[in-house]
Amino acid sequence: MDCETLKCHHCSAEAGTTAAIYSLESGVTSDCRPWNEKVRIFVCPACSAVQAPINEAWRGSVEKIYRDYDTYAAAGGEEQKVLDSDGMSARSRVIIGWLASLGLLSPRGEVLDVGCGRGAFLREFTGQFQEWSLSGTEFDDRNARMLQQLPRFKGLQTARFDKLSGEYDAISMVHVLEHIEDPVACLEALRRRARNGALLLVQVPDWSENPFALAIADHATHFTPAILERVARRAGWEPVVTPGQVVPKELTLLARAGGDCTASNKADEEVESRLDERLSWLRGVRHQAQALRQNAANFGIFGTAVAGTWLAGAPDMEVEFFVDEDPSRIGAKHLGIPIISPGDAAEGSDVFVGMAPAVSKRLAGKYRDAAARFHAVKLLDAL
Numbered sequence: 001m002d003c004e005t006l007k008c009h010h011c012s013a014e015a016g017t018t019a020a021i022y023s024l025e026s027g028v029t030s031d032c033r034p035w036n037e038k039v040r041i042f043v044c045p046a047c048s049a050v051q052a053p054i055n056e057a058w059r060g061s062v063e064k065i066y067r068d069y070d071t072y073a074a075a076g077g078e079e080q081k082v083l084d085s086d087g088m089s090a091r092s093r094v095i096i097g098w099l100a101s102l103g104l105l106s107p108r109g110e111v112l113d114v115g116c117g118r119g120a121f122l123r124e125f126t127g128q129f130q131e132w133s134l135s136g137t138e139f140d141d142r143n144a145r146m147l148q149q150l151p152r153f154k155g156l157q158t159a160r161f162d163k164l165s166g167e168y169d170a171i172s173m174v175h176v177l178e179h180i181e182d183p184v185a186c187l188e189a190l191r192r193r194a195r196n197g198a199l200l201l202v203q204v205p206d207w208s209e210n211p212f213a214l215a216i217a218d219h220a221t222h223f224t225p226a227i228l229e230r231v232a233r234r235a236g237w238e239p240v241v242t243p244g245q246v247v248p249k250e251l252t253l254l255a256r257a258g259g260d261c262t263a264s265n266k267a268d269e270e271v272e273s274r275l276d277e278r279l280s281w282l283r284g285v286r287h288q289a290q291a292l293r294q295n296a297a298n299f300g301i302f303g304t305a306v307a308g309t310w311l312a313g314a315p316d317m318e319v320e321f322f323v324d325e326d327p328s329r330i331g332a333k334h335l336g337i338p339i340i341s342p343g344d345a346a347e348g349s350d351v352f353v354g355m356a357p358a359v360s361k362r363l364a365g366k367y368r369d370a371a372a373r374f375h376a377v378k379l380l381d382a383l
């Protein structure tokens, strides 16, 4: 394994540090396109933050990815669905339901959604907290007209984090912080826009539960609960709810502006061995899919999001069809390959359910009696 002198972007006060580089032969973009370049990851020896080495090559790749970025394009603009206790439900609805159940938000206030996209989170938010005014940020104003349709929408800002204006009672960042080169500076800038006692909600992927998140080429940080809390504290936000799994496979942090915000570096040796284990599992799952492909007459992959796209982009992986349960995707194409419903997969064909272990096992079990054969990924404990 190669070692390089690298600079951690969490405890960057320290000079460069020597760390081992872990890599995957190819990756996937966060908007679900195959990425045919190596994905490189290291663990900071001082603070155990799992991250991409940020250099000119990484910045160049990310710029290329964002140039063609099209959020949720595969779903025809529909938000990604997540699993909750009631079955399939939009990710935002799960978060808002949880937020309401905590009873921490006043009846009225102002919310800023950072990286608001087409307004999926704000739409759910206003459904639950009807007297709040809404604001959003994005890197351009392409969705401005759509956002202005939202009730009590005050405005969209496209400035950098340190140039944002206004004061807010709640700030949300759903699947944004993992993209940011300097997450502490970003949360500090948002802290300056927070009223006294304001709440911050951050959600990022949990690679420990869903190792496919490690293959995403444009993620700067692969958060663990400890690093997410430490980043928040450093930026002046005191966690009120420890990052837990409000939404399966995701880490959700709720913090309040001010309070006790001290945080020191702490290395955790277990993080590196867990990363190594998860990356081996990913490579194993890819081999599993390739072996199945070689022996199948008709081969499909279940899922058209990050995991399915990463697997479909593997060498020698000719995919005849994708399978998806989401009605908004069925009948469309992903990577030029048709998407069909699980029940429509032909008899004798093999479908690889390449998803996070818990989801894969559940789905393969659910379609046990279908015409096609559904194959689950190997479990993480079976390493």
Ligand SMILES: [Zn+2]
Residues within 6 Å of the ligand: 008, 009, 010, 011, 012, 044, 045, 046, 047, 048, 049
């Ligand atoms: Zn560090």
